[in-house]
Amino acid sequence: MFFAVASHSPHLAGQVLQVWDSRRQSDPALRCHALVDCLLEPSFPAFWKQHSRHPPLAVYADQIGFDKARHVSPSLIALPEEPESAARMLSVLLERCRGRPSLGFLVSKHSPEVLQAQLMRLAGVCDGDGQRWLLRFGDTRIWPYMGEWLTPAQHAYAFAGITAWMIVNRYGELEILDGSPDTAPATPDDFVKDFRLTEQQFLQLLDRAEADAHLAELAQxxxxxxxxxxxxxxxxxxxxxxxxxxxxxxxxxxxxxxxxxxxxxxxxxxxxxxxxxxxxxxxxxxxxxxxxxxxxxxxxxxxxxxxx
Known part of the structure; x- marks a missing residue:
């Protein structure tokens, strides 16, 4: 596959740890989870078995209508709390995902299972005409869309329980989006509803993908x-x-x-x-x-x- 992205900054691992540490100053319970899009990294689960005894948590796993796609699901990996171990894991993740828009990080005090439920709120989006679409929220070319384009209520719903969402953007630099940590997140027992966007918001998402779509066709x-x-x-x-x-x-x-x-x-x-x-x-x-x-x-x- 062709990806219009640059190599990441050599300072990324340190920057991720710095953001995590700065947020923990006010809440020591905060953990950091890597989010890897396994559609863009299809061999990642097998690769990760060689580096950790803890398999990634596929967000689609055991979710009605999504479970069959668990092998290409965005997947969560909890970083160790010890700084040196976290730095080593980050180095492995960054090297593996180099040149692909497939790596992000979530800072949250909630368990992986709660984060899984919260991320499922983003799995399906409903446009202004009521049509349903799959949102690849682990693809950093698409999500999170930086900037004030969501209403406050939409932002709180999409980023509930998440203190910060970091991505390696297409220029190889770290971008940080503040979440809505004080909003109660989804729970594993919640019924998953589609994330509703206005027609204009949906067109904005499509606009973000147009250049990549043309370049991917051109690459053939x-x-x-x-x-x-x-x-x-x-x-x-x-x-x-x-x-x-x-x-x-x-x-x-x-x-x-x-x-x-x-x-x-x-x-x-x-x-x-x-x-x-x-x-x-x-x-x-x-x-x-x-x-x-x-x-x-x-x-x-x-x-x-x-x-x-």
């Missing part, structure tokens, strides 16, 4: 091996392309994919090229499909051949 093409940009540079270029197309009102999925592909093969910033600016303007005014305009334009502006 033969020409992708010729790209000289790093995965994270490809992501930044794709996001810039999508922002431009959003501004111009160009929403055709194929046109959006083709523009990203064009930009990634272009030697430099294609949006500085007058001919590309003209093609974008023409497409926005309905004077042709952007994908066709770019195909006609490619031989005159590309330093290397641009093939379909």
């Amino acid at each position: 093409t033969p020409g992708h091996v010729r790209l000289l940009r790093s995965p994270i540079e490809q992501y930044d270029t794709a996001r810039q392309c999508l922002a431009t197309l959003d501004r111009l009102g160009i929403d055709n999925d194929q046109d959006r994919y083709e523009y990203i592909r064009f930009a990634l093969h272009f030697p430099g910033d294609c949006e500085r090229q007058p001919a590309v600016q003209t093609a974008l303007l023409s497409a926005s005014q309905g004077e042709g499909r952007l994908s066709e305009l770019l195909r006609e334009l490619a031989p005159t502006v590309m330093a290397t051949p641009f093939h379909k």
Whole structure:
């Protein structure tokens, strides 16, 4: 699989421990749990058996409608309370998940079983039209979505009993989201309900995934091996392309994919090229499909051949 992420910072293990220790100053009962997305790390459970006698707790395990997917479930691992042991475990986890958006950390005073129940609140989301969707809350490209996009009530429901949720973001840096530790979390006996989002909130989640979806498709093409940009540079270029197309009102999925592909093969910033600016303007005014305009334009502006 292709992941548009950068290698993580060498300081991450120390930063995670520092955040955990700072939160324990006010509540010594707080524990730290790693959250590994086993859909992105399918061999992780077998790998972990070689390093610990305590298997990961699959969040989907024994959950109605989810149990059959326990082998690809986001999974919890409690870090040792002793700092040196925790640091060693962190080093193993970070090395194993290097280059994948699959690792986060939860700081909470609650047991793994309660955290499992609380995380199941996020397993299914319901959009503004009432349709149900699976939310991969262990994939750090998607969740937690940083920023004030949830209402206070939604935030309290989603992060109840969690003091802090840390992720290794796509740039390899630690991000921290404050939870809602004073809100009572779900319990193992609770009936799991879908997490309800408004239509606008759901579209925001989809928007976060669009660049990755186009890049994953592009990675399957033969020409992708010729790209000289790093995965994270490809992501930044794709996001810039999508922002431009959003501004111009160009929403055709194929046109959006083709523009990203064009930009990634272009030697430099294609949006500085007058001919590309003209093609974008023409497409926005309905004077042709952007994908066709770019195909006609490619031989005159590309330093290397641009093939379909």
